Amino acid sequence: MSAPASLCLLRTSAIGDVTHVVPLVRTLQAAWPQTRLTWIVGKLERRLVGDLPGVDFVTFDKGAGKEGFRAVREALKGQQFDALLHMQVALRSNVLSLAVKARRRIGYDWARAKDLHSLVINERIPARTGEHVLDATGSFCEPLGLKQTQVRWDIPVSEDAMAWAHAQWPGDRPTLLVSPTSSHALRNWRPERYAAVIDHAHVRGWRTVLVGGPSTYERTMADAVMAACKTPPLDLTGKDTLKQLLAMLTRAQLLLTPDSGPMHMANAVGCKVLGLHAASNPDRSGPYSDRRWCANKYDEAARQYLGKPASDLPWGTKIEKPGVMDLISVDDVIDRFEAAAAQMGY
Template sequence: MTAAASICLLRTSAIGDVTHVVPLVRTLQRAWPHASLTWIIGKLERRLVDDLPGVEFVTFDKTAGWAGMRAVHAALRGRRFDALLQMQVAMRSNLLSLGIKADRRVGYDHARSKDLHGLVINERIPARSGEHVLDAIGSFSEPLGTRQTQVRWDIPIPEEACAWAAEQLPGDVPTLLVSPTSSHALRNWRPERYAAVMNHAAARGWRVALVGGPSSGERAMADAVLAHCQRKPLDLTGKDTLKRLLAVLSRAQLLLTPDSGPMHMANAVGTKVLGLHAASNPERSGPYSDRRWCVNKYDEAARRFLGKPASEIPWGSKIEKPGVMDLIGVDETIERYEAAAQDMRLF
C-alpha cells in the first residue's frame, strides 16, 4: 500500500491515552521517515509531548466549546491530509474531525464505535477483542500498510525538569511515589489505606513522596493522606509540571496509584507501577509493560456489582460504583510492594 505523505492524528485526551499514542508516532516515523505528522491534541496534554521531534501540534481547547473547534479548523484551513487517524470516539471529537479534510479517514471497528463515529470515517482498524488500549491505538498503523511491532516512548525530558527532580529526590535512596488521585473519583482508594502502605514503606527504609496536580481535589486528597501518615512523606503535590513529573517518576523505583495518567507516564519512563484496579480492567488499561505488581480486583468487582464474572461483560467495561475500590485491601497491596522490592533486590 502506498505510504501516506501527510498524516493527521486526532487524539486530544487524556494524559494516559496520549502516552499510548507516542509509540504509534514512533512506528509511523520509522515506517515513513519523510511523512509529515500533525497531531491535534488537548491543551494540557500538549505540555507532555510537544517537544516530540518531527511532529506538528495543533492545540484543541475543549473548554472553549465551538470556538475551540473553529480555532482548530482555522489552523488547518486550506490543508488536506492523505490520512486522518481518528483515535477518539467521543461526540466532541467526531464533530471536531468534520472540519479536517483527508482522503482516508481511519477509525475504530464497529464494536468500539459510538457517538456517530462511523459517519466521520471511511476505513476501520481491525476488529479485535481483549486488546490493551495501547495496542488498539497502535493498530491504526495497519490500514496504512505497516504494523506496530515494537513499543518505544522516549518522551523528551528537559534538563531543567531533571535538575528539579534531582533536587527533590537526591541520591539513590529507594523511592516510593504515591499519586493518589484519579480524574475519576470512584477509582480513588481511601486516604488511610494509601497512608498505611506509605507507613510500611517508610519503615522499610524507603523514601516516600506524594505527587499530584494543583487542583483543589488533588490537594484535598493529599491532605487527607498526610493526616494518616505516621512518618511525613515529601509532599510534591501541585509543585511540578508534567515534564517535571516525568523526571520525578524516572528517579523512583515504584509508583502507587489508581488507574490514572501518572500510571502510564511512569510506565513510559520504565518505572514499576503498583496499580490499584477494581473499577477498571488492568489488562485493558493498566501499565502496559509490566502488570505483575498491580492489585487486580476487577473480576471480583464484576461479580459483586454486576452479578457476573469479568469474562462475561463487554471488554473495557468500567465498574465505577461507590465502594468498588474498597475491595482492595491494605495487606495485599503491601504484599505487591514487597514483591516488587524483592524483584528489584532492594531488600
Template sequence: MRTSAIGDVTHVVPLIRTLQEKAPDTRLTWIVGKLERRLVGDLPGVEFVTFDKAAGRAGVKAVRDALTGRRFDALLHMQVALRSNLLSLAVKADRRIGYDKARSKDLHGLFVNERIEARSGEHVLDAMASFIEPLGLKQTAVRWDIPVPDEAHAWAAEQLPGETPTLLVSPMSSHTVRNWRVERYAAVIDHAMARGMRVALVGGPSEGERALADAILAAVRQKPLDLTGKDTLKRFMALLARSAMILTPDSGPMHMANAAGVKVLGLHAASNPHRSGPYSDRRWCVDKYDEASRKFLGKPASEIPWGTKIEKPGVMDLVRVDEMIERFEACATHLGLHLAG
C-alpha cells in the first residue's frame, strides 16, 4: 500500500518490477491514490485498488468493499500518515510489514507486526525497496518501464515535432516554498532559448500553476511553448520521451523525469537531493541544502536528522541563476548537444 504522492508512487514501481522478476508467481495488489493510478494503473500483472481520499469515508469504504472476504500473505505498508494507517485496517494480512521506529509516525507501529531494518542516509527509493527484504528478497536493479500509450506519444509529437533539443520547465512543487523565483526561471529559459534549445513550460491545471506559468511568460524575453494544463500524466511521460532535460524543484515531475531517463536540472535547498532528488543521476542538480541548513538551522546538514525539510521562506533564493546555467551547460556538453552561440 502506497497511495501517494506522485514521486513516491514512482519510487514503488522498481519494487513491483523486482517482485515480478524474483517472485513471478506472486499475485500483486496495489492500493493507490486516484490521481496516482493514472500514472501507474496500467502496469501489467498488477491488480489496482483505488483510494480516493477526496471522497472521505466513502473512499475508505470503497477500498474496504473491494477487499471484503480476502486475505493476503503480506501487506507492505509503505505510508505512515494517519489516514493510511487507518486505511490499512481494510487489508487482512498475516504479515504486516511497516517502517522502522525512527521513520514511523501517526501510530504506525500499531498497524504493523514487522518492521524494515532501521537505516539512515538512504534515498527514498532505497527505503521503499527494503520492504521486500523481510520476504527474503533484495532489489539489486532499478527498472521502471512505465507504460505510455500510443495516443500520448502522438500528442507529444504534435507539441514537440522534429528533433530540436528540448528543455521542459516544470516550475511548481506542491510544497510552494520549494519553488524558485519567477525571474530566475525566466533567466534560465532565456539562456536556453538563446542557445537554440526548444523550451516548453509544463504543469497541471490548477490555478496556482496557471498563475506561475503566466508570471514566467510575462518575465521572459523569448516566449517558450506553453503546455501548462494541457497534458495528462501519461502525456507528460510522452513529452519527456522527446526531451533532453527538465528544470524543476523537488516534485513529482522530477521523479517521473528520472524514471523516463531524462536529465534533471534540479533545484535543491529546502530538501536533501541525496534523499529525495532524482535517483539515477544527480550531477545536474544545484545542491544548496547544506548551506540552507547552516543559514536557517545554525548547523551543517551532517548534524541534522536525515530527511529534515528546510522549508523556510527565502530558502530557494540560495540557488543562483549562474549556478543553474552552469549545470545546464555541463549537461548539454555531456549529452553532446550542438547548441548555438
C-alpha cells in the first residue's frame, strides 16, 4: 500500500512494553520516512522515549484522573489519522482511544482483546500464540502491509546522562547492576538471595551496583538487600533518572533483575540480562535478544502450582503465587552469572 500520511500509536505503559514499541517505530520510519507519527504515551514512560526523533508525543497522565483524558483530547483536537495502532487493551486505554480520530483502528486479535477492546477497533493483528511480546507489538504494522524483519532500538542517551553514569564508577572493572524490584510483588526474589549473589560477584572481582526507583517500596527492598550483604554494593537506588539508568546499562556487563522494565531497557542497549523467571515465561516476556543467562523455573512453577507442564498452559499464563520465586535458588543464579561471565571472558 502507499505510505499513510499519519499514524497514531497508543501505548501508554509500562516501561518494558513501551520499550517494545520502539522497534515498531523504527520499522515504520524505515518504510515510510515521510509518515507523521504521533505516540500517546504515559508521563513516566515519556521520560525514556520522548526524545525519539521524528515522533510527536502526546502525554497521558493517568494520575490526573479526568484531567488526564481531557489533556489528550485537547492535544489531538482537529487531527485526523489514517490509522490508529491501539497496542494496549486495558479499559483506561480503550476509553482513551476514543480521543483518536482514525478511519482504521487496528487492535489485538480476539484472543488477546479484553476490557471492551473490541468495541473501539475495526481491524485486528494476526492471531498468533507462542510469540514474544515484542513480536506481538511489531505485528501491528502487518495490517498496513509491512513486516517487522529487523529489531532496532537506538533510544537516545544524552552526553549529560553518560557523563553522570561515568561519574558513578570509574574504570572498566566488570560491573553487575542489580535492579531487585518488579512492580508485581510476587515476581520479586528474596533480599537475602540478591545479597548472596552480590557477595559472590564481589569475591569474583566484580563491581556491584544496586539500582531502583524512588518509591518507598523500592527503598525498602534496597535497604533489605544492603543489610544482608557482607560487602554492600554501590547504592544508587532512587538517585537516577530513566535516561541515567539507560546510560548505566550501556556501561554494565550484566543486569540481575526479575521480570521488569529495566530488563527490557538493558536488552535494548545490549547489556546482558540475568532474568529471574518463575512467575512469568521468559520466552514471552524475558529479554528479547538473548535469554541464555536467565534463571528459568517457569516450567517447574507450572507443574508445582498449576499441576501441568508449561507447554500445556495458555500462552501468557502468569504464575504469580506466593513463594513461586523461591523455586529459583542462589546456586541457580550463580550458575547463570558464571556462565555469562565466562562467555564475556571475566
